[in-house]
Amino acid sequence: MINTRIKNYGIILIGSFLFCAGLNWFIVPLGLYNGGTVGISQIIRTLLDINIGFDIAGILNFMLNIPLLMLAFVHFGRSLFFKTFFSIITQTIIFTYLPIPTQPIIEEYAVSCLMGGILAGAGVGITLRAGGSGGGLDILGLYLTKKSKDFSVGRFALIINAIIYSVCAILFELPVAIYSILYSMVYSMAIDKTHLQNxxxxxxxxxxxxxxxxxxxxxxxxxxxxxxxxxxxxxxxxxxxxxxxxxxxxxxxxxxxxxxxxxxxxxxxxxxxxxxxxxxxx
The missing domain is CATH 3.30.70.120 (Alpha-Beta Plaits)
Incomplete structure (x- = not known):
């Protein structure tokens, strides 16, 4: 039992690294955006324009997740709460300290979206397979799904991400929103391929x-x-x-x-x- 728990937390750690690497190595250098709370954190970081030597998006994401963690603890039990908390903490640390290339590793936007989406989506997928969660709006979506059978996590995520990418199109250039949507599509497909609960x-x-x-x-x-x-x-x-x-x-x-x-x-x-x-x- 203990070995299984250690294994699951190890898998969550690997999943968190893959998710952060997909973003920091392929998406952030191009000025593109994730969906969910991470995307909201990235937009806030860009608007604040604070240069303190590291990316504050991870810290902002952690702050946005605090009320959602409380929701997970109350409605979904301790196991999901602790695994999600561990995942968010590791994401925060990795986001903050994993170096972001000054120049894109791959300058072709479509290829970068493909690579980043596969890497980040696989990371989230294996985290979910280990019984954890990356937190964020998935928790809120799952809660709303329990309240209403006509609701779905996917539908909720689609609505929120549509709002996020609409904001990107307004605040930034239209191609930023378009390529961010492309990344999001690849990311979602990668999750579905690796997350067996789907x-x-x-x-x-x-x-x-x-x-x-x-x-x-x-x-x-x-x-x-x-x-x-x-x-x-x-x-x-x-x-x-x-x-x-x-x-x-x-x-x-x-x-x-x-x-x-x-x-x-x-x-x-x-x-x-x-x-x-x-x-x-x-």
Whole structure:
């Protein structure tokens, strides 16, 4: 258990570095902007025009995240809070001290957006896979999603980022907003490819061990339906369990099955859409 926690915090540290590196090495040198609280922090930093030897965007981002961290602690539990707090602290330190090139590493804007988006998005994705979060408006979006089933984290992020990039277009040059949007698109796709919680699956499990039901209900906190069946060849009684899980949760289930019933037969099918009372998680 302790080794798993240490591993998760190590993954979050790596994810934070990749996110900050993607921004500081490829996006900031071109004068482009991230979305969310980081983007808001970057705009404030630019408007303040304070030169104290390091980028204050990381510190501003930390300050904006304080009320959101409190929201995470109250509504999403200590585990997410501490991992998110650790992620934001490491991001603040790395943002502040990771050198920003005086000249762009890649002068071609589109290529820089591609590289920065892949690097930053992968960093956020693996942070989420470790059970953490980069904080920011995702927490607020998740909270609003719990309050209203018609709301979604993605929709909320889209609205906020549209406002941020509209501000960029007004305050700065239009190409700044356009290339920032391009970066944001690549960044979002990279997150989706690395964050398994974004991929929902239907799972059917054929097993003789009913304890699998307890694992799904109490460890994964997901609903499950089961019925009794009979093997067509063996004519032996068996249980059939059906549940909808994220790909991340399927991995946890597989680890439990190795212990509880190594002979269980599992069918996993990716779903394009899940309607009804299905909780969206980070």
């Amino acid at each position: 991929i929902n699956t239907s799972v059917m499990i054929f097993t003789k061990n009913k304890i699998i039901c307890e694992t799904i209900l109490h460890e994964l906190n997901r609903g499950v339906t089961y019925w009794k069946g009979v093997g067509g060849y063996t004519e032996v009684d068996t249980y059939v369990f059906y549940s909808v899980l994220s790909k991340y949760e399927v991995r946890i289930l597989q680890e439990n099955l190795k212990i509880q019933d190594p002979d269980a037969f599992v069918v996993v099918t990716e779903q394009d859409q899940v309607l009804g009372n299905f909780e969206i998680r980070l």
